Amino acid sequence: MASRYIPELIYSLAFSSLSVHLLLARRDAATSRRQLSARISLLDELATRLRAGEDMSRAEVARMRRLAWEGEAESSIGGEGEEIGWREVVFGRRERAGEKEGKDEWERKDLERARREFGADGDGQSKS
Secondary structure: OHHHHHHHHHHHHHHHHHHHHHHHHHHHHHHHHHHHHHHHHHHHHHHHHHHOOOOOOHHHHHHHHHHHHHHHHHHHHOOOOOOOOHHHHHHOOOOOHHHHHHHHHHHHHHHHHHHHHHOOOOOOOOOO
16 A cells, blocks of 8 residues: 555655755855856956056955955865765765864854853753
């Protein structure tokens, strides 16, 4: 009886997976477009100012160039080019040591903030 519904389950899982993948691809494309347009506007402004003969220090030019190219360095940190296999999709990704330490640190900070907000006694009432 249950085997009758297996194809529908597989179809719905496939459609859901594709829709989530397309949504993420659209968001990534929109983010890339925004980053590129910001980079282009910064570089256009820099080129316009230099063509106009405006007196700019080397530090200011370097700062403008760094601002224009900074987004590329940040996007490469996220592991955008990293391959993800089906095993990771189905069973999840194993945490790396650095990720686990970072999570532990954030959890510790959240716990300390909650203790400060609600008081150290744990009953939800602040000590006043």
